Amino acid sequence: MNGPRPEAVALAARYADQTRPAHSIGKACHAALRGSYSVGMTLAADAALARRVSLCAVGPLADRGEALQINLGEGPCVQALRQRAPVLAENLDDPDTTHQWPVYAKRATAHHIHAAFALPILHGTDPARQAGLVLTLYRDRRGPMTDADLRAAQDHADAAELLLLTAPGSADGDLAHAWLLPTHAVVHQAIGVISYRHTITTGQALALLRAHAHTQDTDLTTLAHAIVHDHLVLPESPEPPPSGSTDC
Structure with missing residues (x-):
């Protein structure tokens, strides 16, 4: 892509003075x-969505679709960042489409998300550490x-990218870092606590946090809050889900 089309420039100019431009x-x-879609927008500092800001969630499916990707560390948004290309998953029941994120697909369809389309705007050259903005559309x-x-x-x-690039405080070449506000700081604090307690890397700590959130059927922020503020100590490995529990 050589640059944004004039339509994108006009849109950015229209919403530049809004209090919440990305939400607008x-x-x-x-x-x-x-078509009938829900719209989610995520700004990520890495391809695993370990450090990210959810900029907006519009429509009935977007909140859950975005949260599942963050909690599980997989999904069309994650794949789009890693492969540096759009992911147009028109059928989440198709294993050939969702083989890179089968758990996300199963849980998304349980929440009536049957198609998802992730469009990345990328920054950086290392796929393993890819940063960028991702607009994801969810459909039932x-x-x-x-x-x-x-x-x-x-x-x-x-x-949206043009608005981010012109936001006050944006650092040249570090778009994601400039917009990674402390909205979800408790998650990063919990990762540090787990890393210290268990003498493991931060990557391993994030994996442990995600595993426990998955088995407890809760989100990362709620579990992280319990670790940081209520002094919850995670066991070395997650407990199996309670008998009769589901993946939804």
Whole structure:
């Protein structure tokens, strides 16, 4: 891509003075699409979404779709960052489409998400440490996106990036770090606590935190809060889920 289309530049100019420009762009994208989608937007400092900010979630499916990717560390958004290309998953029941994130696909469909389309705007050259903005569209029915909806979604993703690049305090070449506000700081604090207590790397600590969140059917932020503020100590390995529990 040589640069944003004029439509994206015009969108960015329209919402530049908004108090929450990224949320405004997300709502505008939701309204512009001809199909029925929920819209989520994530800014990540790495391809595993270990450090990220959820910039917006518009529509009934977006909150859960975004949270599942963060909690599990897998999903179309994660794949899009790692492979540096859009992921257009038109059927989450198709194992050939979702083989890189089978747990996410199973849990997403349990929440009536049957298609997901992740469009990344990337920064950095190392796929293992990829950073960038990802606009993800969630839909409760299977099938491909139309070309018109794909172009509209890409324009809104490009407009969001332009707004981020011009935000006060943005550092040259470090877009993600500049916008990684302490919205989810408790998760990073919990990773540090786990790393210290168990004498493991921060990557291993994140994996342990995610495993416990998964088996307890809770989200990372809730579990992290218990570790940091309520002095919860995790065992070395997660407990199996209670008898009769489900993956939804």
